[in-house]
Amino acid sequence: MAFAAINSSNGPSAFSVVDTTTPQPATAVNYAVIDNAFAADLSLKKRVYDAINVSPEHGALFQDIAQYTSALQSRLQSQNSNSTQQLEADQPLAKKRKLENGKPGTSVDAKDAPLQFYVQDISFAAPQRKKLTLEMTAAGGYLRARNQTSQSIEFGIPIQDIQHVLCLPVPEKAQRQFNFCVIPKYGDGVTPVPDGQSVLESMVWTVSDGPPKAAFTGNGQRVAGDEPGEALIRRMLDGILGQTKVIRPTEREFVSATPEAHRKGEKAYHVKAHKGSKDGYLFFLSSGILFGFKKPLLFFSFENIESISYTSVLQRTFNLNITTRADSTQEPQEIEFSMIDQADFAGIDEYIKRHGLQDASLAEARRAKKYNVNxxxxxxxxxxxxxxxxxxxxxxxxxxxxxxxxxxxxDPGSDADSDGSGSSSEEEDGDDDEDGGGEDEEGADDAEDLVKNELGSEAEDVSADEL
CATH class of the missing domain: 1.20.5 (Single alpha-helices involved in coiled-coils or other helix-helix interfaces)
Incomplete structure (x- = not known):
């Protein structure tokens, strides 16, 4: 028979012996503790609930495990916060800026903000390359990524600081995928950063085609249905974004002359290009031009484009030069994208002309107009x-x-006279015909022939009466 000694403050002795082979009565379980501990792993939480249902006497044990897990998560978050603060103190300003939206313990945690939607196992490419849980809080809250092991917030962007959100097909993949690019204020790689202003890094994550496998509402209810993950996330983002909306490429704006190589018959909305030695893709969208997907992203919104021109136009390739300037106080900056396929020249040129981007004189009008996605x-x-x-x-x-x-x-008078003479002449001719006045008709014909012989084509508009 197995026995265990446990400490009991209620008994007469500090120790008592309990027979562990005898089933113990079930005790009340605080399920909120379990929900909080396993909120990011619903499959594990379900297994805990199933185990409690099978063995209710173990409910208190699972509650203790959940409490310990929550306490451990809090300690890890505190340690990460302290280590990050120390790292910031040792880093120059440029490095500090990169940590702003990835610093645990900041307002990005926003534990009191109601969670509206989250998706597990999302592959992020920026600012970190790892699988995380994508979370969206209510409007006015945050878009953030949570570590699925430690449960700490890795990075995030306040909703109000999001400037552009793009949903773009990933080029050259055998299976359809979509990249979501979330660009915060001053994070487009083009707009100058005001002095003393901290900069958040852009967020980029990938969603496979088809319904999501682990999407949940804020209360933990799985999102069911056949809606593709790309469409679901786009719809949820549009629901929390107030100042902007998700932009997708359209054939009306631009479509490449070369279809997708890995997905036969599917249209491509990008062109290959190089910026220096870095290769990437240009997307021509309704709100601007994106170069991605490697860090850092470059997004040229219409109001920041001074002008666009072409250089090195050869038989097979050409270069695209984008001159940017955020406002009249800034010096223009020219960025060159090279080795673009000549087959896409006509489509790009049509896009540029349609938006007036080749004309630097329209730049101020665009900045005043503030073409935007909102x-x-x-x-x-x-x-x-x-x-x-x-x-x-x-x-x-x-x-x-x-x-x-x-x-x-x-001169309306001359036409009136001419028309009147013509009408009168025709009426008189008609009267002559009725009266049998053939001689007058022949005389008029002779006079008309005489005028034609003398004046040629100039006499075509001159009536016989005017002679």
């Missing part, structure tokens, strides 16, 4: 067509000016 549904096409509309208005004005000049030279 447009209501249906307004995006109107915004994209504003440049075209201005060109049409210009053509209309030129046509109106030309018509005004013609109206100034126009």
């Amino acid at each position: 447009l209501l549904k249906g307004e995006e096409e109107a915004a994209a067509g504003e440049v075209e509309e201005s060109e049409l208005q210009k053509a209309e004005r030129e046509l109106e000016d030309q018509e005004d000049e013609e109206e100034e030279d126009y």
